[in-house]
Amino acid sequence: MSHNASDAGDRAGVTRVRVRLGFLVASFALLLVVGLSLPHAAAPDLGPRGWAPGHLLPFALDPALVTAAMWTAYVLGAAAIVLAVTGSGGRELPRPVVAVLALLAALATPFGSGDHVSYAAYGRILALGDNPWLVSPNTWRGGTDPVVSRVEAPWTEEPSVYGPFATLIQGLTSHGGGDNLRQTVWLWQLIVIASWLAVRWALRRMLPGREARIDAIWTANPLVFSVGVLGAHVDLLATALVVLAVWAAHRHAGLGGAALAGTFAALAVSSKFTYAVVLLALLLAFQRRRLARGGVLLASTAVVAGALQLWAGPNVYDQIGRSAKAVALASPWRWFLEAFNGGPTVRSLISALAAVAAIGFAFCFFRLIRPHRESTVGARALAWLVVLTGAYALAAPYSLPWYDVIVWAGLPAVGAAAVAVVDLILLARLWIMTMAYTPGRVLGMTPAVEDVTMTVRTQVAPAVLLAVWAWLVRSAGRGGSRQQPADRPEGSAPRR
Template sequence: MLAARLRVGLGGQGVAVSGRGWGRVAFSAVGVAVGLTVLIGGLGASAMVPRLAGAGWEPPYSLDVRPSAYLVISMAALAILAGTGGLAAGLVAVRRGWDARGLSAFGALSAVVLGFLPPSGSSDHLSYAAYGRIAVLGLDPYAVPPEGVPGDPVTADVEEWRGTTSVYGPVATAVQALASLVGGDSVRLTVFGLSVANVAAFLGTGWLLRRLWADPERRRRVALLWTANPLLLYHLVAGAHVDVLALVFVVAAVVTFGRLPVVSGALVGLGMAVKLPVGLVSLGIAWALRRDVRRLLAVAGSALVVLVAAYALVGGHALDQVRRASEFVSLAVPWQLVDGRRHGFGLPRDVIRFAWVAVAVLLAWLLLRALPRAYPAGARPAGAPPYGEGAPPDTGEDARSAAARVGLAVVSAWLLAAPYSLPWYDGLGFALLAMVPASGFDGFAVARTGLLSLAYLPAREAGRPPELDWLVTVVRSQVVPWALTALLAGLVWWALARRPRSPSGPAGPPPSAPSRGSRSPSR
């Protein structure tokens, strides 16, 4: 039917109709995904939603239906599948002219609603609440684990990580301590304080991304890949993961590095003081400033000052758990298939620790070749798309676009190659993806997050019936690692098949003089 409608009309009219058709599919699927995510939280405590101790009148709010584990896990699986399909359809629709009207408002409203529901999908927020509580009690969350404070009403509710000290940076701990000050002895109110901070960071990141560009097509990508992204709403907002606090800082750093390099560097330092890996974004900023040594030194210097000062306040031992975590191999990644500690064969962890870096470097190089560059301001040739590969000769890439493109290549290489990776880590990749032109890489990014999300249904162990252990032993440990391996092979093939792009555009006739009636080059 869509194919028939595509043939209706002449020129761009058929494309616009087709874009609206794909847009309806995308909006419907995204709506189903977000609706199911809201429903999971709204039903109350379950295998997907940890119980929150506290007074019933305190937020977050939910019913007390006590649904079965089979029901809520099935709902989560459907939400992930619908969200992944909706994102894929939306990417097609946007490239065919869909205006995505109302998508940003829908995403923002959904984030606010999810902020008033109990977090779902994992129990990490209980650990965040405990670390904040430990800090408020005058203890050191980098030295004292939750089980080290027996009898406390907040630390007692931690599930999987009771014996683990904080792996998060000083800024994250400060936010957690502030939430604990608000919540006091109430786990419920403490978690709500954390959710408010996360929703504010999520919406702030979307606002920054939207303000970054005046071009309507770029703003549509922001709406789809960030504000109304059902996978990010599922993980970062409904899941209440701390990662989003780091993302708002590094996105702001990309926005400000041209005019306010000292501020930009300080923002990078603050982001790294939440989670260290977000500092990879600074490599994109460094590339964009490679010919401006003064600004480059200002960014690097202020980032270093803020980061060192933050860790000096809590002590260098705050990095001990980070160093221990760097030796982990998560179940759903390809490295798990050759992990010698889990199998009678395979590679020692020390070998994996070095091998993944080599793989990441190769992937970063391939992505730098393959990802398209954006047109600089005022350099778009007549008849060309608003942005994308093929800028006229002798024009450089827009600086912020260059920072986002290089940052995306490096961050994606880390996400794809790292031996320890969880689906909510992909928020950093999507923030950068929303800043760059459309390409085939969009599909790989969406597919990876969808697959990894299916591996963690749910991410918490408590409440999952023994009959569903196959979700871990089969899906998480076998099916998804092999699927991600195949996806990685496909990405390498795609990147190798792409010709390197330069500001002078692809080989062939100059883009500044397109033939009459020609279509824009495929992105």
Template structure:
């Protein structure tokens, strides 16, 4: 295939990228600005994100969100194809940058998780313990912020790490008694983390081709912008910190250690990038005791005080959640058929090992940064494909490392990107409109029916496709 001129790029895929991303952002923003609905819980009074208070129907927001997700998949797929053919996005980054800012000016869409973050932060800021006190047991259930939590999380203690918990408490201090202002402070924090990664990535990556891959698959990824940043999920903070750790590890181990602490201390799986950083350093024969000590000590300076504050029970709810099984996963049909839940963790570990073995030769290549990211990408892909509990925004664990690795990866890795684009799109569709209440009977039947009856088989198809392509990729790499 002839290489396109980088100055102009392949026209058709570029059009898909631009048009798909624009429609994705516009449809998502429309849902958010219309006001409380089955996709966006009410935030109450206060300063911050703006909406029109129109209360659109669940059918209206479901159609708009489905349009957003499908357009985002087209935009992401078109962008990846265009970069593979030589596109170097510039004005496209302006589009996504403006979109990111606009997403923070309107309420979060797609779940009520941000209400839980506000509640846990409020409990901590008022001297309570979000790891032992569920929202419905705090202040008699009458606190103006904590009482806003939606079912089924009213009686659930925090599942987030203590570093993330401290950030939530900080946002609560800013927001005070207002749910809207507390949530908006959290949205601004996530936007700053997102922007920092984009800037550092542009500065650290010297090769325009690799910068293009990083932009299109990570910082300008329309699905991550909407489902992740537009949903104000904690995975944005953890994912941004994990990517910063990868970008800074070689030249700034102290900063990388702090970033790694924020990632793992917000959501534990994001600490997987530490494995890639160490493996890449060993492969490059750059694993010095001083470099490792600076990074580890910097991480401990953040993690130790945070865990002392949270207490030894901080991961009690995490252990409980490890037995949960969401609907759109490979394990759901098996658990429904009687598979013991005790086999879920070994089964997930097996999937991680298989995916890592098959894709390691294709993805773990290039320089130190690319190898570190490649290790993180293969482990994240295996985990997400084999996890018992998986939601669309969890994919932030994958796309950042993959975006850094794919520029140096074997050509077969681009087929993997295509499969993962389809998987992310279809998985996101399964969680439209997002809340467990407020849906009409028809919308509930459609969305839950899709999630239960279609989602698991899509998950199986994605896993089998990744395994089959991995076998083919391993053979082709071995024959080179």
């Protein structure tokens, strides 16, 4: 290659890095403006701030502006991720940058849904001695409590769907926040931010040599940062517990490591039941002493989760059974439901078809990723998480953008042979879901904004997701058989 060609390639690489950095800065800036401004269509009013941080920006965004800001941030953020995964892979973030992002997230007000208000309500019901799995917010104490009465539609009549550990943490934040909603939510935000940092910490220890990819996929990912951290969703707490379970099995080779992994797994399952997927991922990742380690893993999970279940009582998972056949507006399955006029039989058929689709998508992801038998147990388990949770997120009739957080926590483990296609398929899914659920609340929108956003949610998103399904199947069929095993993290030796 001539010097001129080499210089041109270097200049193109530098330009690419600068463009990506510009996209990231603009995306994060827009998201933080949304989070730091006064209450608006994406962020419910949390009332007096008490000793918690207030709104740093003295203006409110109207519904059209907040929607445009979020959509622009998601487009720029997705473009930055495309540049990272198809180019140099990004750069490792300096610690001060990570600290600044965490600080700004702590100063922001959660947005994108009203779920954090529901968390505060369930925690307060528990903290004051009642059962959040039996009592709905609009009936508790006559609907006059200063925290619980602030729950927003459509969840005012719904008891808690979350597990005992997550609800216990919510109860602790309620004890700290008292009868002030903003204080309670802020303490919950600190839990979520700590979870986001814990995932980064654990991934860096399990995947040495991939620090830049971890930051490109996880830490400096505006879409994950928005729906997980700035959205203050319980899914980020559950994801951190899952990743810590994998770290425990990776760090400690013996049965003690399996027991510790089972403890973290139990806490994840007891936060949100679907996170039991970590058990299957670990069982598939174990090689040496698979039977013994698997037995200890399952036994410790059963003991810890069982103890939490006994403490919480028999009604913890009532809501899961009642909501099992829900179909989201942005799901392709919604078209199927409406085409046949709904009804219990159609919903049951959709559940069955979705289960078959999830198995098929998992097989497709397996062909593309092929978790490496010679890599570390942590890398294998994380890759299996991508296979399993990626398939579930794509196939589930009821799925929301923050359900993808666990997928992206495992994605840094996927090796270079499969990186581009898997990253881009999952990015397409996360991007269209973030666009579909903007601003995210059912309150505070003008009719014109509601019409536009509902068109994206009910018409554009299902069509894009159908295209993503086809893309995954085609990629697995054409390229899966030619994929090489996922690469071992640089600088690491095979373990267990």
